Amino acid sequence: MGLGETLKRSEALVSIRIYRVGVVGLRVIRQLKRDKRTIALVLLAPVVVMALFGYAISGEMSGIMLGIVENAGDNEHGVGEGNVETGFSINEALERSIFEQIEGNDAFRIFRLASEADAEKLIMERRLHGAVAIEGGHLRILLDGASPQIADFIMAQVEAGTRRGMGMLLESRSSGGIPITEAENAGDRPEAISMDRRYIYGYDIEVMDSVGPAVVGLVIFFFTFLITTVSFLRERTLGTMEKFLVSPLSRVEMILGYIVGFVLYTFVQSAISLFLVVTLFSTPMVGSPIEAMVVLMVLGIGALSLGSLFSNFARTEFQVVQFIPMVILPQVVLTGVWWPLESVPSFIRPISYIFPLTYCNDAMRAIMLRGASLGDVIFPDLLAMGIFTAVTFTLATIMLKREVA
Amino acid sequence: MIAGAAVRTGIGGGEIQETGKNAISVRGITKSFGSLQVLRGLTFDIPRGITYCLLAPNGSGKTTLFRILLGLSIPDSGEGFVLGEPLDKVRSIYPKLGYMTQHKALYPDLTLQENMEFYAGLFGIKGRRREEKISYLLDMVNLEEHRNRITGTLSGGMYQRLSLACTLIHEPELLFLDEPTVGVDPVMKQAFWEYFRAITDGGATIIMTTHVMEEAEKCDMVGFFKAGQMIAQDTPRGIKRIAGLTTRLLAKVSDPSGSAARIRELGFDVSIAEETLNISIDDPSMIRDILEVVGPAQIDLREPSMEDAFVKLTEGA
Numbered sequence: 001m002g003l004g005e006t007l008k009r010s011e012a013l014v015s016i017r018i019y020r021v022g023v024v025g026l027r028v029i030r031q032l033k034r035d036k037r038t039i040a041l042v043l044l045a046p047v048v049v050m051a052l053f054g055y056a057i058s059g060e061m062s063g064i065m066l067g068i069v070e071n072a073g074d075n076e077h078g079v080g081e082g083n084v085e086t087g088f089s090i091n092e093a094l095e096r097s098i099f100e101q102i103e104g105n106d107a108f109r110i111f112r113l114a115s116e117a118d119a120e121k122l123i124m125e126r127r128l129h130g131a132v133a134i135e136g137g138h139l140r141i142l143l144d145g146a147s148p149q150i151a152d153f154i155m156a157q158v159e160a161g162t163r164r165g166m167g168m169l170l171e172s173r174s175s176g177g178i179p180i181t182e183a184e185n186a187g188d189r190p191e192a193i194s195m196d197r198r199y200i201y202g203y204d205i206e207v208m209d210s211v212g213p214a215v216v217g218l219v220i221f222f223f224t225f226l227i228t229t230v231s232f233l234r235e236r237t238l239g240t241m242e243k244f245l246v247s248p249l250s251r252v253e254m255i256l257g258y259i260v261g262f263v264l265y266t267f268v269q270s271a272i273s274l275f276l277v278v279t280l281f282s283t284p285m286v287g288s289p290i291e292a293m294v295v296l297m298v299l300g301i302g303a304l305s306l307g308s309l310f311s312n313f314a315r316t317e318f319q320v321v322q323f324i325p326m327v328i329l330p331q332v333v334l335t336g337v338w339w340p341l342e343s344v345p346s347f348i349r350p351i352s353y354i355f356p357l358t359y360c361n362d363a364m365r366a367i368m369l370r371g372a373s374l375g376d377v378i379f380p381d382l383l384a385m386g387i388f389t390a391v392t393f394t395l396a397t398i399m400l401k402r403e404v405a
Numbered sequence: 406m407i408a409g410a411a412v413r414t415g416i417g418g419g420e421i422q423e424t425g426k427n428a429i430s431v432r433g434i435t436k437s438f439g440s441l442q443v444l445r446g447l448t449f450d451i452p453r454g455i456t457y458c459l460l461a462p463n464g465s466g467k468t469t470l471f472r473i474l475l476g477l478s479i480p481d482s483g484e485g486f487v488l489g490e491p492l493d494k495v496r497s498i499y500p501k502l503g504y505m506t507q508h509k510a511l512y513p514d515l516t517l518q519e520n521m522e523f524y525a526g527l528f529g530i531k532g533r534r535r536e537e538k539i540s541y542l543l544d545m546v547n548l549e550e551h552r553n554r555i556t557g558t559l560s561g562g563m564y565q566r567l568s569l570a571c572t573l574i575h576e577p578e579l580l581f582l583d584e585p586t587v588g589v590d591p592v593m594k595q596a597f598w599e600y601f602r603a604i605t606d607g608g609a610t611i612i613m614t615t616h617v618m619e620e621a622e623k624c625d626m627v628g629f630f631k632a633g634q635m636i637a638q639d640t641p642r643g644i645k646r647i648a649g650l651t652t653r654l655l656a657k658v659s660d661p662s663g664s665a666a667r668i669r670e671l672g673f674d675v676s677i678a679e680e681t682l683n684i685s686i687d688d689p690s691m692i693r694d695i696l697e698v699v700g701p702a703q704i705d706l707r708e709p710s711m712e713d714a715f716v717k718l719t720e721g722a
Contacts, residue, residue, distance in 0.1 A: 023526030034514040240506025246504040
């Protein structure tokens with residue numbers, strides 16, 4: 001074979017006919033248009049998933065059964081010994097603050113109990129999640145260790161009450177409202193230790209604010225992957241794949257055609273998901289929504305490539321469903337959707353860095369919460385997603401074997 | 406008998422001589438999947454411009470053969486040419502090939518028009534030429550009035566017709582049809598065959614597989630294929646001759662043994678069963694001679710069926 005012929009052949013190999021790509025893309029769009037169930041999925045799935053994730057995992061608790069054991073044996077609030085001189089004890093102020101904090105929180109259902117022993121019994125019987133007992137100036141918190149999140153929540157509330165009480169105390173002290181001791185009152189007032197929270201990006205970020213941008217990516221990845229895998233599989237079962245292979249359509253053109261068709265799908269779903277997360281869950285959109293869409297599209301194309309690759313390993317739709325725990329679940333857990341990558345054990349973390357969702361989450365948070373621009377997230381996020389897409393795309397074209405058995 | 410077939414049809418011959426005259430030319434193709442040998446030294450030629458029917462029992466490697474000829478599968482050994490191109494370069498002539506698979510290869514959620522537009526697009530047929538082709542083909546397969554119907558709502562036979570129309574959209578020179586007339590009603594089947602003849606008259610070649618013997622009868626050439634080997638290939642009539650089957654004349658006469666003796670004198674093979682002479686005739690023009698000898702009789706002509714030939718040849722192989 002002469003050099004000229006070699007050149008001609010390699011040229012034919014890479015020459016992609018845009019027209020044929022368009023023909024495949026148009027067909028995919030026409031099919032999607034007719035497929036009412038898939039349209040419903042495009043529109044409703046983000047709503048359902050967002051609602052599920054948004055409300056259920058927003059960190060808001062309710063219906064916590066909490067027992068309170070208050071100064072059993074004591075008379076009135078704070079009329080304890082040792083506090084008589086001031087008429088107002090530190091213990092009493094703190095106690096009051098803690099109970100105010102707890103009682104003011106709708107998450108709790110409060111039960112007043114006579115003794116700590118009662119509380120313990122009720123917790124053992126699983127009728128209480130925990131109890132707060134203050135007896136003789138001693139604070140004891142009883143917790144059901146089997147529900148760590150609830151235990152943490154109760155602890156956090158008690159601590160918040162303590163902090164607030166301390167703050168009030170210092171405040172009143174420095175303003176001279178309530179004298180603590182005569183000596184202190186006469187002397188220099190100690191500086192109150194003040195505490196400030198300062199968020200670099202604007203404001204107090206709630207759970208959904210951080211999870212929201214990531215959940216959008218998860219929704220796009222999951223459904224794009226699922227639908228492309230099934231669509232490619234259908235080409236096999238319908239026998240159309242066999243016909244493509246005996247036509248001028250190349251494998252690259254075929255997958256590109258799918259991308260063209262499904263980009264529209266991804267676009268619509270991304271727009272809906274973004275809209276929902278911003279309106280329903282008031283996740284901030286500091287950056288440009290259009291740039292956030294671009295990130296989601298890049299992710300969608302990656303999911304599509306992965307889908308076309310994985311369709312090679314499935315013979316039936318049933319087998320496609322089996323990919324979900326393999327492909328989707330690890331990304332749910334390992335890509336920093338719910339908790340930061342830093343909390344993923346270091347020996348598993350390399351896997352996190354393979355998944356495109358890791359980079360999408362990072363980029364989406366950067367754009368939505370910090371107002372980053374696309375330029376800021378090109379490296380490493382967009383680049384990494386691009387590499388993921390390139391690798392899976394190449395593997396998919398190779399795997400789309402001519403010998404389909 | 407099988408060896409005779411090879412001599413008669415010239416298959417099993419040595420070197421590959423040419424590329425232009427035959428649509429398909431195959432020498433010594435073998436293919437195994439693991440320990441299972443599917444094709445065992447397959448050798449045959451299919452001239453251009455004919456309808457060639459591949460008759461084979463299930464699981465005999467028909468589909469594997471098609472896939473090799475279409476460049477979708479690589480043979481373990483042997484050589485072959487499709488429209489003059491060696492098997493490993495068949496890809497370069499895909500625009501000239503048409504392939505109708507056993508699966509209908511249609512999108513049930515598209516309209517007929519959209520399915521045809523899609524296949525036209527794959528072969529770069531666009532604009533007015535596309536519309537003309539679609540109208541012409543839909544008309545030919547009698548589906549013009551259903552043009553905008555959703556394909557999934559068609560009946561089985563209609564599906565098959567649309568599948569054929571889609572396969573023909575780019576006017577292929579060589580058509581591979583895998584059981585093309587399954588589920589098609591007799592009237593439409595007739596139309597299919599008329600169209601096949603029109604295609605081959607235009608110089609194109611059709612290679613098809615079928616289980617239906619009457620179909621094979623209509624082909625220009627039939628190849629009997631069993632256990633990965635071509636056991637006979639000829640015209641339908643020739644095939645029957647190879648199988649030792651001839652037209653038989655049944656004559657009910659008053660004096661069977663006397664008549665039989667006289668006919669044997671003429672050189673025919675005669676047997677008697679229940680006062681009926683069963684005479685084997687190679688040449689239909691000889692019937693007159695026989696009738697003169699037999700005299701007045703109740704007669705019946707029986708053509709051997711392709712099925713008989715198929716059974717006989719596959720049993721022998």
